[in-house]
Amino acid sequence: MNRNGPVALLCHSLFVVFMLAPLIVVMWMSLTPSNLLSLPTTSFSLRWFKAILANPQFVSAFWMSIVLGVVAATCAMALAVPAALALARHNFAGREALVGLFLSPLIIPHVVLGVAFLRFFTQVNITGSTAGLLASHVLIIFPYGLRLVLAALTAADPAIERAAISLGASSWTVFRRVVFPLMIPGVAGGWVISFIQSFDEVTMTVFVATPSSMTLPVKMYHYIEESIDPLVASVSTVVILLTFLLMLLVDRIYGLDRMLVGKG
Template sequence: MIVPLLFVMATAFTAGNTLRFPPEGFSTRWFGAALANEPFVSALFGSLQLAFLATLLALLIGVPATLAIHRGRLPGKALVEGLFLSPLVVPELVLGLALYQQLVIGLRMDNFQVLLLGHTVLLLPYAVRVTGASLALVDGQVEEAARGLGASPLRAFLTVTLPLLRPGIFSAGLLAFITSFNNVPLSLLLQSFEFRTLPVTMLDYVQQNYNPMVAAVSTLVLAATVLVAVLAERTVGFARIFGGINQ
């Protein structure tokens, strides 16, 4: 999986005018060209906006759902959890086509609203599963002790449970954000001419051009993703959170 990425990164530093390996000399001019390309820059900010909003909505829905599934007296917990995890097994093209037919065509909703809804649904499994793994590592007696000392359920959650869940929520948000930012199938079906995401813009560019600019954009996105992941590992620790998934 890593070797193809190395080829893309090497091609991004070529001095030639076409995508070719081995690269023809060494140059960083394609990175400058990518950063000066208005469609790429506009699509970048659009993808960041969409990923941020979809991640926020997924966490606002997924975290309370996780608490209800694992700590509440919710009837049919397994069925509810399976419903939240179902987007993992439903093909994204099927989900995107259903949203397009029912909401865009049927109800004439705005494309961005439907796209945001689709990304939120797609990210819910990350919010529920990763937050649930973090919750499995939390000793429930700590929250019970807070309630026994007179704290209300809301205060016990805000002062005890939420700080303990913070690493899991952060990890879930990070995974959800990266998933939304890099999504192609759903964005390809639901985006409009006024709003375009970076991955789809890159796909369109490759179909019409054969220069290394798209390799430079891919390298920049990859570098940013690795940097965020490394910082998150040092500050939160993915190994501890993901270790709770098997519990």
């Protein structure tokens, strides 16, 4: 078995430190008793975590992000599954162009998408509506779910489906008993990734969100413009810890490698 040499281990260690250092600094600053963003050196305090509960705007924005992420991810996966089936199992004219169209939100800057959505929603008179916010989130997270479902279908053996059809199974039975179970890792992974992308989205949401439909990242963005106290650091720490617990729970129940990579 090949082992990593000292240079590779050093590079890996530096990469891990580089990735974790910003998170550790933010979590450390959230424990400061000071009124300014600073690293605590002599004492620690939970005052800024208590301040979160005393700020109903942050609490409502958090639940708005949760509901929006769940609904948007579910809608995106409901669209990604039939789209992936059509692209993976059929060859037709314009297939590659359609793939490029579906994945185009990955390469378009979110600032451009935000301006375009704002202009479009103004034209159709749904500016500031929850439906418009949901539709914009579904569009930008749809490619993530589609790619993972396509990967799961590509890895599946089409001979299994043909065998089921040759044994007399109907199209619906083949999908329900054969195809969809093979897609579950991609669907589950796509849903989680889509939810995270929707929950974290701020650049595009700034243009289409309103005070009544403000998500947590947008609320944090506006709060930083007005104040420099550590409340934002405490909110970020809560989000980091909840994300870690969610991924740990998913790993224990289902397995991240199976969900994201498709291992059996």
